[in-house]
Amino acid sequence: MKKTLLKHLTLFVFVAFVGILINSCGEDTILNTGNNPPDTSCADTSITNLHIKGRITFVDTNFVRSGGIYLISAYPRGGWPPMGGPISYDTVRVSGNTLEYCYDLGGFPSLDTTYVLSVGFRKSTGGQSPIMSVYGCDTSHSTSCWLANPPTVRISPTSGARYVNMISWSDTTKKVY
Numbered sequence: 001m002k003k004t005l006l007k008h009l010t011l012f013v014f015v016a017f018v019g020i021l022i023n024s025c026g027e028d029t030i031l032n033t034g035n036n037p038p039d040t041s042c043a044d045t046s047i048t049n050l051h052i053k054g055r056i057t058f059v060d061t062n063f064v065r066s067g068g069i070y071l072i073s074a075y076p077r078g079g080w081p082p083m084g085g086p087i088s089y090d091t092v093r094v095s096g097n098t099l100e101y102c103y104d105l106g107g108f109p110s111l112d113t114t115y116v117l118s119v120g121f122r123k124s125t126g127g128q129s130p131i132m133s134v135y136g137c138d139t140s141h142s143t144s145c146w147l148a149n150p151p152t153v154r155i156s157p158t159s160g161a162r163y164v165n166m167i168s169w170s171d172t173t174k175k176v177y
Contacts, residue, residue, distance in 0.1 A: 042102035052088075052105040052153055054164035056119055059139060061097045062171035068123040070094055070170070072103045074115040077152050081177060082131075087115065094170075114152035118177075119168040130175030133168030137176070146176050 073086035117135035136151025
């Protein structure tokens with residue numbers, strides 16, 4: 001009986017130790033701003049002041065190949081839903097059937113503020129351009145998430161954000177906005 005109890009206690013202590021070790025080796029919460037685990041597949045993973053960096057993963061290959069470009073855009077929280085252009089954007093250079101793309105948003109005013117990120121398709125002809133994803137809501141069509149109170153990314157004059165990863169539709173008919 002004592003040997004069985006000792007074996008179980010030893011196993012429990014070992015598992016607890018391994019769990020604590022794994023947990024302590026994770027990214028700092030300041031650097032991992034999203035709910036997704038950090039992804040270091042993008043070449044430049046350094047944090048640059050007033051920059052937001054991450055990865056977009058498209059869930060389908062129905063890319064629009066002409067008549068516009070895919071963008072990841074940042075809007076101030078007070079400017080959401082968008083009624084004008086973004087504060088910052090980066091072009092997603094779609095090629096072949098690649099589903100993952102790195103982005104780097106910069107050029108933010110030197111303010112301590114929060115931003116809503118979206119993936120959209122900007123038509124060459126102008127007019128309303130579809131938004132296929134909003135950070136934190138991803139491909140959800142629930143308006144309670146992406147329209148009323150979407151998650152935001154906070155940056156300040158002394159820090160940026162990295163590992164802000166998103167999932168998005170490429171098919172513009174599946175737009176959320």
